[in-house]
Amino acid sequence: MTIQVTLDNEVVFRYAEDEHSEEDGAHSEEADEGIVNPVIPEINEIFWAALFFFALWALMKWVLLPPLMAGREERANKIRAARDAAGSVDADLGEATSNYDAKISAAREEANSIVATAREEADAHRRELQAAADAEIADLRASADGELAQARANALNQMRGDVGDLAVDAAGKVIGADLDRQAQQSIIDRVLNS
Amino acid sequence: MIFGLEFPSIENIVEWPNFLFKDSELFGFNKIGFIHFLGLVLPAALFFIAGRQKGLVPKGVRNFVESIIDFIEEQIILPTIGAEGMRYMPMLMSFFLYIFIANITEVIPFFQMPATARMAGPLVLALVAWVAFIAVGVKHNGMGYFKSVLFPSGVPKPLYLLVTPIELLSTFIIRPFSHAVRLFANMLAGHILIVTFAVLCIGLWAAKPTVIVELLTFPGLIAFTAFEVGVSLIQAFVFTILAAVYIGLALHPEH
Numbered sequence: 001m002t003i004q005v006t007l008d009n010e011v012v013f014r015y016a017e018d019e020h021s022e023e024d025g026a027h028s029e030e031a032d033e034g035i036v037n038p039v040i041p042e043i044n045e046i047f048w049a050a051l052f053f054f055a056l057w058a059l060m061k062w063v064l065l066p067p068l069m070a071g072r073e074e075r076a077n078k079i080r081a082a083r084d085a086a087g088s089v090d091a092d093l094g095e096a097t098s099n100y101d102a103k104i105s106a107a108r109e110e111a112n113s114i115v116a117t118a119r120e121e122a123d124a125h126r127r128e129l130q131a132a133a134d135a136e137i138a139d140l141r142a143s144a145d146g147e148l149a150q151a152r153a154n155a156l157n158q159m160r161g162d163v164g165d166l167a168v169d170a171a172g173k174v175i176g177a178d179l180d181r182q183a184q185q186s187i188i189d190r191v192l193n194s
Numbered sequence: 195m196i197f198g199l200e201f202p203s204i205e206n207i208v209e210w211p212n213f214l215f216k217d218s219e220l221f222g223f224n225k226i227g228f229i230h231f232l233g234l235v236l237p238a239a240l241f242f243i244a245g246r247q248k249g250l251v252p253k254g255v256r257n258f259v260e261s262i263i264d265f266i267e268e269q270i271i272l273p274t275i276g277a278e279g280m281r282y283m284p285m286l287m288s289f290f291l292y293i294f295i296a297n298i299t300e301v302i303p304f305f306q307m308p309a310t311a312r313m314a315g316p317l318v319l320a321l322v323a324w325v326a327f328i329a330v331g332v333k334h335n336g337m338g339y340f341k342s343v344l345f346p347s348g349v350p351k352p353l354y355l356l357v358t359p360i361e362l363l364s365t366f367i368i369r370p371f372s373h374a375v376r377l378f379a380n381m382l383a384g385h386i387l388i389v390t391f392a393v394l395c396i397g398l399w400a401a402k403p404t405v406i407v408e409l410l411t412f413p414g415l416i417a418f419t420a421f422e423v424g425v426s427l428i429q430a431f432v433f434t435i436l437a438a439v440y441i442g443l444a445l446h447p448e449h
Binding site: 038039040041042043044045046047048049050052053055056057059060061063064065067068069071072074075078 | 204208212215218219220221222223224226227230231233234237238241242244245250252256259260263283284285287288291292309311312313314315317318319322375378382
């Protein structure tokens, strides 16, 4: 294609076919009349388009696609197998986990049982010790009470003798005579007991 | 002639002279034929290199190719046909890559022509899809396939007078042409758009007083070129997913 700019600033495109035709001095009849319908297919273009398309289709079907599709299929199978294996491992893991959980649960129950038994034994022992301590305390208290009563009685008897002596002496000095201590004892006892 | 610019006529932007077998009407090999040849060679080379790589973990080219396979599987086959559609992977993969290569040459320097902007390629591919879905329908449903398409269940019998001709036309006659024209027209329109902006850029650059307009046309050309990259991908995807939908409908016409 060549471009010419005329004196009137007009741009004219000239095409190889036109130049060739002008050189030969013979335009095709179709070009002369300007009758070109681009919708009407050319027979030679149909031939080559069909030939190359069917060749590509045949190559795709029997040569080019099979190894690629087989590779994809092989990869998909391997992925599927690996996924299945992973699923199996998951199942094993689940089983092991449930076994572990069951053992942990049993151990926990056993530990709880041991703790409860120990607690009961400890409570029983504590109760025994408490009872023994209470009994000992009661014995000690009873013993102390006896000793106290005895001391009190002794003190009272001693005080009674001393008071009797003082009273007899005092009364003897008041009346100016010796009083019999034994004879006045009953009076003294009656006064002290009242 | 518009604004002093002579725009090329349609035959100048879509027709290419033969450079092999120049005189043969059937075997004449031109730029369009060469692009179709690339549509065979490039995907084949890519997949061949990817297929030679060993190991479970894809890397490099194989990673890229497996991404394409995943894309076709997850975005086209599974949503439209289901898992049983994997047997159509070679055909659908061929559709996608062949069309993409034929489209993307629109923005590749020295090509700058989508082979799909010529009717031949889209028509061939649409006819292949048409034959494929009818074959799939007959294979899986016998001749009852035609009955289930032409006489859909649940329609009152008097309406068959209306529905059956419509289904006949839309499914078996118009479908391959709409399938082809959708791709062809999109790519031809994109090609004309880019050519128009390119001509504007060249013409306005030559006519210096109007160079200021270049500030609009050249970014426009860049933008439409980028846009056509997306269109190339989307049209390849649309054609392929439609073929998959037709096959899925043929497998289960009751749906």
